[in-house]
Amino acid sequence: MRIARIQIVAGPHQGARTYAEVLLDGDGDGDTDPSYLPIADPFDPDTVTTIATSRPVPAEHATLLAPCRPRVILGMAHNTGPADRLLPPQAFHKSPHSVIAPGDAIALEAGHGDVDAEAEVAVVIGTPARNLTRENALAAVFGYTCANDVTDRAAQASDSLWTEAKSRDTYTPLGPWICTDLDPTDLTVQLGDDTGLGPRASTAGLARGVVDVLIYLSSVMTLHPGDVVLVGAAGPSRRLCPGGISRIIVPAIGELTNPVVTIGGAAASPLTMHRGAIPTR
Incomplete structure (x- = not known):
C-alpha cells in the first residue's frame, strides 16, 4: 500500500489537507496518473479525516505534500x-x-x-x-x-x-x-x-x-x-x-x-x- 499526504486544490473539498491511499490506476483507464483516496491519519487513530467522500481525488485536483509530519x-x-x-x-x-x-x-x-x-x-x-x-x-x-x-x-x-x-x-x-x-x-x-x-x-x-x-x-x-x-x-x-x-x-x-x-x-x-x-x- 502507498500512503500520501495531499492538499486538494479543486472540487468541493478545495484547500483541505489529508492523508490518502495512493491508487496508481484508480479510474481503471490504464494510465499512470495516480488518484488519492482520503483516509484517517495513520499516525493518530483518534483523528478522523474531514474529507467525507468515498471517491478518489484525481491527480489534477491534488498536490502532494511531504508524506508525513515528523516531530523527530x-x-x-x-x-x-x-x-x-x-x-x-x-x-x-x-x-x-x-x-x-x-x-x-x-x-x-x-x-x-x-x-x-x-x-x-x-x-x-x-x-x-x-x-x-x-x-x-x-x-x-x-x-x-x-x-x-x-x-x-x-x-x-x-x-x-x-x-x-x-x-x-x-x-x-x-x-x-x-x-x-x-x-x-x-x-x-x-x-x-x-x-x-x-x-x-x-x-x-x-x-x-x-x-x-x-x-x-x-x-x-x-x-x-x-x-x-x-x-x-x-x-x-x-x-x-x-x-x-x-x-x-x-x-x-x-x-x-x-x-x-x-x-x-x-x-x-x-x-x-x-x-x-x-x-x-
Whole structure:
C-alpha cells in the first residue's frame, strides 16, 4: 500500500489537507496518473479525516505534500559502506522544519555553494518503539519513503554536531509517498539531476541495515509514530546546482524530484519556494 499526504486544490473539498491511499490506476483507464483516496491519519487513530467522500481525488485536483509530519528526524552518520562497520554507530538530528514536499525547491543560501544531495531510504515509524530487537524491529515500521539528505559540506567540516550542515530550511525533501509493504534489505537507490543519473546503489551495501539502525536508535530513545529515520547514503553524493533539479529514485517506492534555487541571505518564504509539482511516479 502507498500512503500520501495531499492538499486538494479543486472540487468541493478545495484547500483541505489529508492523508490518502495512493491508487496508481484508480479510474481503471490504464494510465499512470495516480488518484488519492482520503483516509484517517495513520499516525493518530483518534483523528478522523474531514474529507467525507468515498471517491478518489484525481491527480489534477491534488498536490502532494511531504508524506508525513515528523516531530523527530534522525540520520545515521558514517553508514555508507562496509568499512563504516569498524566505527561505532552514531546518529544526528535534522530539524523537522527542514522537511519539504515533492516539487518544492531546495533553497541554497548565497555563499553556501558546497551543498550536496544524498539519496537515502527513510523509515517512517508506526508504533512507539523502545529497545527493539532483531526479532521485532521491523514490526515498529509503518513504511518507507525516499529522502534527500541535503548537506552543506563546508558547514559539516566546521560544525561537529552537523546542525548547520543538515538542518537548514528545505534540506530534507521527503516523498513522494510511503510504501508500507517493502523488504528494506536490498532496495535499489539512485541519485540524479537534470544532467543524468548516478550509479545504482543498494541498502544492502550499508554498514548497518534498517534493523541494526532501529535497534541502535531505540536503545537510546523511544521512537514514536510518524518519526523519520534516514538510514544512510548507499551511493555517492552529488553537488546541487542552482537552476537544476535533484532526483532521488527508489524503484520500489517512486521518484522524489525537487528543483534547486539560490536565495539571498535569509531563508525564503515557503510560499516563494513551493512549486506544487506532482511526480508522475
